[in-house]
Amino acid sequence: MRETLDDRILLDVRPAASDAATDLEELRAGLLASPRRIPSKHFYDRRGSALFERITELPEYYLTRAERALLEHSADEIAAATEAEELVELGSGAATKTRLLLDAMARRGCLRLYVPVDVSESEVRRVALELVGEYPGLRVHGMVADFTRHLDDIPPGDPRLVILLGSTVGNYARDPAVALLRQIARPMAAGDFFLLGADLVKDPAVIEAAYNDAAGVTAEFNRNILRVVNRLASADFDPAAFRHQARYDRDERRIEIWLVAERRQRVRLTALDLDLELAAGEPILTELSCKYDRQQVDAMLAASGFRLARWLTDPGQRFGLALASRV
Secondary structure (H helix, E strand, O other), X not given: OEEEEEOOXXXXXXXXXXXXXHHHHHHHHHHOOOOEXXXXXXXXXXHXXXXXXXXXXXXXXXXXXXHHHHHHHHHHHHHHHHOOOEEEEEXXXXXXXXXXXXXXXXXXXXXXXXXXXXXXXXXXXXXXXXXXXXXXOOEEEEEEXXXXXXXXXXXXXXXXXXXXXXXXXXXXXXXXXXXXHHHHHOOOOOOOEEEEEEEEOOOHHHHHXXXXXXXXXXXXXXXXXXXXXXXXXXXXXXXXXXXXXXXXXXXXXXXXXXXXXXXXXXXXXXXXXXXXEEOOOOEEEEEEEEOEOHHHHXXXXXXXXXXXXXXXXXXXXXXXXXXXXXX
């Protein structure tokens, strides 16, 4: 469905990223796997999204601050290197950090089009209306879509910069991450640029603290996924019967986030006609967050059809931005 909001805003709404039947089958497969898991996409209902926004402001959660500071320092360099006139953002959300890049492109006098791609229609609409008010002459082509499924629907542009900020790529193990990057590369033209955010390997204590905040916000965010599953599957998980656990695997160089059953319990998922018997101490995996070094990021990009053009990090070497060109 396509809607014109005004002469500067076009909105495309693609079919839902998944339907309830697909979500339920994915959930069944995850809960019957060993170890059990819940797809992390279920974190982000309205309450989960609000909790995550609080997480980004916590003192322990260095990622957002480090990436923002890095963008503040590097946005003009990125704009000059790419000479981009169009900015495509995958998983745009509130587009808070994006404005740093839009500002840099506007300073060069080359900002023409912003394409936010996000599953939340309300966010895409809100951001589009805000940005056309902030940037004279900017057009917005908003896409309500799952960027993992609808990349071919993103309108072509030249010269173009595609961005995937935050640590989104870290939520995938290496092979699925390369598969995702290949998907992103496929519809891009030779010479297009891609900017990838990556959380870097560092002191494990710093990493673990970011996912085990003293205020317990991350723990509540983690348990909230059970409330989402309860609605989806007509289930009776008791979130209070699980404890949050986030631990850093030094060999895999990744944070693993779990919900651990505090006691023996039986959970009924009516929509799946499934009964789960959980032992005390049994874990359910809810998220991975992989950490990288430059060599790993370079290798993933090369395997996906990109060539690394710039490697940018903050002074503390906490977060990296990889600017790559499509080969």
